[in-house]
Amino acid sequence: MRTSIATVSLSGPLTEKLTAAARAGFDGVEIFENDLLASPLTPEEIRARTADLGLTIDLYQPMRDIEAVPEDEFARNLRRAEHKFRLMRRLGADTVLVCSSVSPLAVDDDALAAAQLRRLAELAEEYGIRVAYEALAWGRHVNTYDHAWRIVEAADHPALGTCLDSFHILARGSDPKGIEEIPGEKIFFLQLADAPLMAMDVLQWSRHYRCFPGQGGFDVAGFLGHVVRAGYQGPLSLEVFNDVFRQADARPTAVDAQRSLIVLQEATGLVAPPDPVVPTGVAFAELVTPDAEPASALLGALGFARTARHRSKPVELWQQGDARVLLNTGPVGSRDVLSLAAIGLESPDPAAAARRAEALLAPVLPRRRAPEDAPLDAVAAPDGTQLFFCATDQPELPSWTGDFTPVEYAPAPGTGIRRIDHLALTQPWHQFDEAALFHRSVLGLQAQESVDVADPYGLLRSRAVTTPDGGVRIALGVGPAPTDEGGRAQHIAFAVDDLVTAVRRVREAGGRLLPVPVNYYDDLAARYEFAPGELETYRELGILYDRDEHGEFRHCYTETVGRVFFELVQRDGGYRGYGAQNAPVRLAAQHALRLGR
Amino acid sequence: MRTSIATVSLSGPLTEKLTAAARAGFDGVEIFENDLLASPLTPEEIRARTADLGLTIDLYQPMRDIEAVPEDEFARNLRRAEHKFRLMRRLGADTVLVCSSVSPLAVDDDALAAAQLRRLAELAEEYGIRVAYEALAWGRHVNTYDHAWRIVEAADHPALGTCLDSFHILARGSDPKGIEEIPGEKIFFLQLADAPLMAMDVLQWSRHYRCFPGQGGFDVAGFLGHVVRAGYQGPLSLEVFNDVFRQADARPTAVDAQRSLIVLQEATGLVAPPDPVVPTGVAFAELVTPDAEPASALLGALGFARTARHRSKPVELWQQGDARVLLNTGPVGSRDVLSLAAIGLESPDPAAAARRAEALLAPVLPRRRAPEDAPLDAVAAPDGTQLFFCATDQPELPSWTGDFTPVEYAPAPGTGIRRIDHLALTQPWHQFDEAALFHRSVLGLQAQESVDVADPYGLLRSRAVTTPDGGVRIALGVGPAPTDEGGRAQHIAFAVDDLVTAVRRVREAGGRLLPVPVNYYDDLAARYEFAPGELETYRELGILYDRDEHGEFRHCYTETVGRVFFELVQRDGGYRGYGAQNAPVRLAAQHALRLGR
Incomplete structure (x- = not known):
């Protein structure tokens, strides 16, 4: 019509x-x-x-x-x-x-x-x-x-x-x-x-x-x-x-x-654009930075190894389990601090996913590749994040990993990180409503309810878009006012099975985690009953805790580098959230750290 | 308590x-x-x-x-x-x-x-x-x-x-x-x-x-x-x-x-601070600028004469009827463009007005004066505007005009400006609610209803605070978002009895008025019946028109200099508003002019 x-x-x-x-x-x-x-x-x-x-x-x-x-x-x-x-x-x-x-x-x-x-x-x-x-x-x-x-x-x-x-x-x-x-x-x-x-x-x-x-x-x-x-x-x-x-x-x-x-x-059945091709997982997250050192040090402390290097671009692949992080020091968008610039989404049919995106007016990005590189279809999300449609190491499809040359690295025990649990992206204030519709319609993700989170300087809104099995989870966030645009950090959350062990290893490796106020643990003690010693361990390690009707959630955060920080999460028993109830404590701690208080 | x-x-x-x-x-x-x-x-x-x-x-x-x-x-x-x-x-x-x-x-x-x-x-x-x-x-x-x-x-x-x-x-x-x-x-x-x-x-x-x-x-x-x-x-x-x-x-x-x-x-009768001393009129509006030329040219075209000069500060007094504008080129707040910095309010008892303000925690400003100057009590409004409590030329009280030395000027017919009708002040986004309470409680003004006005780039809110007889009228405005702070112009509206004559004189004197789109007049023709030729005159001169249950309102605007523009208004039959219905047209015209379209 x-x-x-x-x-x-x-x-x-x-x-x-x-x-x-x-x-x-x-x-x-x-x-x-x-x-x-x-x-x-x-x-x-x-x-x-x-x-x-x-x-x-x-x-x-x-x-x-x-x-x-x-x-x-x-x-x-x-x-x-x-x-x-x-x-x-x-x-x-x-x-x-x-x-x-x-x-x-x-x-x-x-x-x-x-x-x-x-x-x-x-x-x-x-x-x-x-x-x-x-x-x-x-x-x-x-x-x-x-x-x-x-x-x-x-x-x-x-x-x-x-x-x-x-x-x-x-x-x-x-x-x-x-x-x-x-x-x-x-x-x-x-x-x-x-x-x-x-x-x-x-x-x-x-x-x-x-x-x-x-x-x-x-x-x-x-x-x-x-x-x-x-x-x-x-x-x-x-x-x-x-x-x-x-x-x-x-x-x-x-x-x-x-x-x-x-x-x-x-x-309504009036038009039939190509069907959505729902992504099945996160192939990689790509960070861009003019200086690889701080991010490399943090990834190293998190147990990641630098496993490969792009054969024609200044991009390194850091890997642990199925969690892959690309560190790009090329002139991508001329960012002056560490930022999350792109996400690789595992797709059963990358070309069809790109056709869907194009039919839905998603801006199709020019391919930044050398002639010999694998073709990677990409579109821009409303916040400018590049979304690549990938098929990692599937025999019948070209894989982006083929563009990378393995490098020598010393095998290390890691910290038990298995995969990327979720990505948190800050949206431009004017496009929060649009972001959920975009991810829902272009990628076929499902939008959860919007939640308000109290930051010391205003209420933030957050809304997750996910696949039904949680293979892809993206938390879309927005600050309280247009002035906040870009001021809020993005983050990548990695899934582990045993957060306590993971955190001990990160600390041993010199990784700096966000300090959590001791009052938080007094409140946890009032709200829940824990096994003897459990709460003391969380307090010692700076681990946050939440519970819903499905299960439990334990998580902790690294310090922030540029615009990015990392989270380690342990989901048990089908917990579906993102620890939103702990977000005010996290946000206050980040403000305090940033202001040196 | x-x-x-x-x-x-x-x-x-x-x-x-x-x-x-x-x-x-x-x-x-x-x-x-x-x-x-x-x-x-x-x-x-x-x-x-x-x-x-x-x-x-x-x-x-x-x-x-x-x-x-x-x-x-x-x-x-x-x-x-x-x-x-x-x-x-x-x-x-x-x-x-x-x-x-x-x-x-x-x-x-x-x-x-x-x-x-x-x-x-x-x-x-x-x-x-x-x-x-x-x-x-x-x-x-x-x-x-x-x-x-x-x-x-x-x-x-x-x-x-x-x-x-x-x-x-x-x-x-x-x-x-x-x-x-x-x-x-x-x-x-x-x-x-x-x-x-x-x-x-x-x-x-x-x-x-x-x-x-x-x-x-x-x-x-x-x-x-x-x-x-x-x-x-x-x-x-x-x-x-x-x-x-x-x-x-x-x-x-x-x-x-x-x-x-x-x-x-x-x-509630629990405390008794000094009673409010309601101002009776506007003694002056003070503009600050690093360069007096553009404002002087515009004031001259509006029929103002430079009648006096402050004896110790780089401040000129421009006057027409009871409308007085101070033009200050001193280092007041180091503004880099023409801004409205202060308002003199005629007060029956300036000292008592200042005591009321101080009791209500209004920031009392240090007196910027030479030893021989008249004592002027001043406080800061929430938007930073300085409010001076004055008694102009009253024998029993010191008058600020005594600090000025008359200068020679050629008497001219003027444009019929009688007084300052109202002042429009842009409020910081975070203090709009407070501004009305401040003016109401500190100055004893009455707050009118808040109105929304459509600007091409968002809704503005505006609320007037006035004395019952309209001797003092201040329109408090706020932009749609914190990012707009300071981006909106302030203005001073001068009262005339015959706007058509006034506008002709301003134009003859080379004053540049805001052009009004011709479509606006077609709409006026649809809404109201005018005497033969009346609407054509308004169209020719760029005069806007409004009507309420009390009377009629005719007004027009000058171009904007720095952050300030002027308005000429003719109120008849007890019209109480500010032409809010015409504000979208005015705002769009100002945007167009600013963008050179």
């Missing part, structure tokens, strides 16, 4: 919004009145610019407080409407959105509403314009889609139809099944928005917290199914009022918006 | 919170458990630090999910409680907060709740500790203060009392009058918080949006009156969970907190 986006969904001046929408592949736009008023371009110039960009103007919006009012007031409203119809002619827009009235002058009289909307439609028809009447969730007398439709049906004019908005309908808990009773040709327009499930005033919810389909908690796909079955033929249009998007760069937001519509249409 | 603050109300590590609370004059603190857990200090060290700072530890909090549970669970809870009682002994805290249970294990059985709380109190008594039982607004079975009190009364133990929290009580809409029925000595603790009136889930409201008394919409003073009449003798303690305060510097936040308690006690 054709796709459209309301200009209010994007940030910046009108011309930037139009350009961003066109670049992201939208077919059309809804022009939000305030964007037009604030633009230095005339309607004719906007029309030309839109056409140049290959966009149609699918809707002009909104017209408010028109119907069910005393005759003298309605006469003024018709006069106002006629001004706007003339404007729409200049703009080349043929459909106008009329929202159900919130005016104190409006009366609860469906017959009057229908009669006046019919007169409005008669006037609109003279200008070749169609009127799409929509029930606002907080409309004074008309606030459900079926009520709006009854009035449209009673008005019975070819230039009058209804506009359906998924937010207004789903936020009120209306059953969208009844949409199928509306003749498709009388659904003049469809606006789509999702929203996180919140118990709050619906108007505030609508104006500040809407998001793109799939980013929130509504069943927008189910909703769309009903509209399609009703026979709706118009565009799928996103109308999203969101305080964060208002501040975000319009270009990536428009791409995220378009991706949400692809995923939505896939869920 | 003694004042106290919960550590969770302030940002940063525990020791910084304690220091900030002490410096702001608090007598005690509530130690929030997570702050203790995350601290590297032992309980004994925290006790010593607190004592060194002259603070008492008035409460340890919270203890959760204790009561009305099966016996085996209660045994575990008692064990957990005993750990905490031992900790409190080390800490030197003698009162613990127990919140009504939210546990799914809790049963709706007041007798069981009372019996178990009595056993908890018996155990507490052994440690010399008192238990303050509080009804959470979202408690599973106990969520009103009277219900919590019935259980405490039934438990009937000297070590068990109740804790009252203004948020939990007022957020549920409970009538606080019943508090007077509780014996004062059984009210073990009082927690105070305000909150903006919002229709949302009460738990989310409580955890993210609490604010200091007077910053929100609750009648906290009325509430406190009931508690005082009940005979409560303990401290007034602030427990405020707020996402913004979590990110703000603890030191000014603690001062704002203490100020809120002074104002609250004044409203």
Whole structure:
């Protein structure tokens, strides 16, 4: 189906919004009145610019407080409407959105509403314009889609139809099944928005917290199914009022918006992009740094051995069990401190995974490789992390490990690290909602609930995306404000079976671990009963402890180098979390260390 | 009464919170458990630090999910409680907060709740500790203060009392009058918080949006009156969970907190600081700049004349009617662009106004004056603007104008500017709530409703504080995110009686005004009917128009110089607003001009 986006969904001046929408592949736009008023371009110039960009103007919006009012007031409203119809002619827009009235002058009289909307439609028809009447969730007398439709049906004019908005309908808990009773040709327009499930005033919810389909908690796909079955033929249009998007760069937001519509249409069976290829594990994590020494020392203390070197690039492979860390001292992105730049994901079919990603508008990265290297498909996640699709050491597929030349190393007992348990990535503040949708739709991961974590300087939010078996676990985090962007550390967590032994070995090897305040252990003693000596060991070694209904979790952290620190984790009995309850203690300890207190 | 603050109300590590609370004059603190857990200090060290700072530890909090549970669970809870009682002994805290249970294990059985709380109190008594039982607004079975009190009364133990929290009580809409029925000595603790009136889930409201008394919409003073009449003798303690305060510097936040308690006690008749001395007008606005030229040119085009020069400082007085602008090229705060640095407020009693400000902890500024200059009392507003209390040309009081030497100037017709209509100040993101309370309590101004204004890059909030007759009007604004701090312009609005004439003169004098998009006038034509030619004149001159139930408003803006622009306004018939409806158009035009589009 054709796709459209309301200009209010994007940030910046009108011309930037139009350009961003066109670049992201939208077919059309809804022009939000305030964007037009604030633009230095005339309607004719906007029309030309839109056409140049290959966009149609699918809707002009909104017209408010028109119907069910005393005759003298309605006469003024018709006069106002006629001004706007003339404007729409200049703009080349043929459909106008009329929202159900919130005016104190409006009366609860469906017959009057229908009669006046019919007169409005008669006037609109003279200008070749169609009127799409929509029930606002907080409309004074008309606030459900079926009520709006009854009035449209009673008005019975070819230039009058209804506009359906998924937010207004789903936020009120209306059953969208009844949409199928509306003749498709009388659904003049469809606006789509999702929203996180919140118990709050619906108007505030609508104006500040809407998001793109799939980013929130509504069943927008189910909703769309009903509209399609009703026979709706118009565009799928996103109308999203969101305080964060208002501040975000319009270009990536428009791409995220378009991706949400692809995923939505896939869920509704309207399009069929390549199936997701769910990754089965983490092949490697790639760190970049101008100075390999501090990271090498820490990896060494963690029991990693430098096992190979890339044959054409300044990249070393550090390995222990199935945990692999690449240390890249090349000019990748010119990072000035140690950072986590890329993740290799084990894929049953790397090429198909890349096709899926590309179909979902993930930025495909140019291959940085010498002619003889294995082809590695990669895309950029919303936070800029490079995601490589890999098949490590599978005979039938090219393996990235073939690009590495083994080096001599002294075999050592290691610390029992088996694999990468999870990766924690800091998201740009403006893209937290998008990050979960990206990883879910592009990679086929499952998103867990978002949790708030108290840092000494504000609340952080964190949300994990995982495979069902935990083979891939990525924790997406975001700071309390845009100013924090980039200020928070990324980390790599390694899985061990025996954390106590592992920590003793790390300490013997000179690895520096994050000190944990002694008060934390007093609290553990109050909360849980431990075997004799157990808690003392944790206190001695700086091990943190958590428990859920499935099992137990023991973990500890290294000091931070650049933007990165490491975690060692021991999961027992199917524990599913990430020790979020201990995060405030960890964050405070990291702040204290950083400030030298 | 003694004042106290919960550590969770302030940002940063525990020791910084304690220091900030002490410096702001608090007598005690509530130690929030997570702050203790995350601290590297032992309980004994925290006790010593607190004592060194002259603070008492008035409460340890919270203890959760204790009561009305099966016996085996209660045994575990008692064990957990005993750990905490031992900790409190080390800490030197003698009162613990127990919140009504939210546990799914809790049963709706007041007798069981009372019996178990009595056993908890018996155990507490052994440690010399008192238990303050509080009804959470979202408690599973106990969520009103009277219900919590019935259980405490039934438990009937000297070590068990109740804790009252203004948020939990007022957020549920409970009538606080019943508090007077509780014996004062059984009210073990009082927690105070305000909150903006919002229709949302009460738990989310409580955890993210609490604010200091007077910053929100609750009648906290009325509430406190009931508690005082009940005979409560303990401290007034602030427990405020707020996402913004979590990110703000603890030191000014603690001062704002203490100020809120002074104002609250004044409203309740518990303290009597000097009465507010309401300013009667704006004596001057002071601009600072390293280069006087651009501002001088603009003031000249606006019809101002340079009438005098300060006798000892590089400050010029520009005047037209009663509008006075000081242009300071001295090293004030080393601003590198034109900024609004100070406001002179006409005061019937400048010395008394300064005493009020000082009693309310407004930072008193050192007088920057030569020995012969008139004494000028000044304080700093939360945004750093200097507020001078002045008596311009009143025979019985020293006048600041006496410090200026008249200079020769050519009398000119001017543009009809009569006075400063209002000043618009950009607030630091973290102090928007505080700014309104400051201006209200320190200066005796009245705060109007907060309004949201759409900027191309996010929503701005704006709130005006005024005198009843409009003699002083200050519009406090804040950007959408902390990153915007300082990025927004300040402005000075001058009142004229005939804007059309004024604008023609400004243009003739070469003053550059903000261009207004032509689409704006098409919309005006749709909304209002104008006299023939009127709208064309507005369009030609770039005049904006608004109307409220009282009257009409016409206004226009100059270009921006540094961080400052000027506005000319014509108010007719008692119009009360500031043209907020036109702000999106103005903001978009300013962005376009800045970006050269």
